[in-house]
Amino acid sequence: AQKITQTQPGMFVQEKEAVTLDCTYDTSDPSYGLFWYKQPSSGEMIFLIYQGSYDQQNATEGRYSLNFQKARKSANLVISASQLGDSAMYFCAISRSAAGNKLTFGGGTRVLVKP
Amino acid sequence: NAGVTQTPKFQVLKTGQSMTLQCAQDMNHEYMSWYRQDPGMGLRLIHYSVGAGITDQGEVPNGYNVSRSTTEDFPLRLLSAAPSQTSVYFCASSYLAVLAEKNNEQFFGPGTRLTVL
Numbered sequence: 285a286q287k288i289t290q291t292q293p294g295m296f297v298q299e300k301e302a303v304t305l306d307c308t309y310d311t312s313d314p315s316y317g318l319f320w321y322k323q324p325s326s327g328e329m330i331f332l333i334y335q336g337s338y339d340q341q342n343a344t345e346g347r348y349s350l351n352f353q354k355a356r357k358s359a360n361l362v363i364s365a366s367q368l369g370d371s372a373m374y375f376c377a378i379s380r381s382a383a384g385n386k387l388t389f390g391g392g393t394r395v396l397v398k399p
Numbered sequence: 400n401a402g403v404t405q406t407p408k409f410q411v412l413k414t415g416q417s418m419t420l421q422c423a424q425d426m427n428h429e430y431m432s433w434y435r436q437d438p439g440m441g442l443r444l445i446h447y448s449v450g451a452g453i454t455d456q457g458e459v460p461n462g463y464n465v466s467r468s469t470t471e472d473f474p475l476r477l478l479s480a481a482p483s484q485t486s487v488y489f490c491a492s493s494y495l496a497v498l499a500e501k502n503n504e505q506f507f508g509p510g511t512r513l514t515v516l
Contacts, residue, residue, distance in 0.1 A: 329507035385430045389441030
């Protein structure tokens with residue numbers, strides 16, 4: 285079975301500063317994918333970034349980057365230059381090698397950006 | 400291009416009632432799935448489908464039925480609603496990824512907030 289752990293239930297960050305959201309995972313699959321989704325207060329799920337387990341480089345998408353440490357089984361999301369619109373829940377998820385579409389989600393981290 | 404649509408947005412049921420949550424996508428995605436999100440928690444997979452006529456159970460399938468007669472539609476049926484099924488339900492779709500290595504970004508609908516009294 286796969287498991288995702290997000291140990292930070294909530295975080296405050298000052299506007300324009302960077303914030304790191306922790307995600308650790310447990311899987312016995314040789315290949316897998318890691319995803320981060322954002323859920324604002326309006327409720328929709330917004331895809332942010334993806335990292336494949338065999339990718340050699342850390343993924344980046346605009347202000348989002350992923351600090352992927354395979355040996356430690358962690359995939360932390362870094363948001364640079366935080367904006368007020370970044371206030372939301374953030375979910376880490378993992379997909380399985382045998383069923384690439386099935387996602388297992390962590391419990392989420394709530395981020396509140398202060399002006 | 401509407402993406403993934405869900406109806407209704409809100410629903411209140413009494414214990415024992417049945418209903419169907421509708422989900423449709425217009426991106427020709429093979430894979431569709433249903434998740435539920437309980438307060439303060441992440442999403443959990445209920446059922447999924449890898450194509451028309453093919454469905455399978457996810458992590459929390461009890462009390463729910465699905466069918467996939469077309470590529471576009473994937474309805475979720477609550478057979479006899481219980482208060483434990485009070486949740487927000489999300490439908491998602493994506494291209495079918497054989498390997499987890501591929502970025503099979505899932506597109507989510509806006510969700511249906513269901514309350515069972």
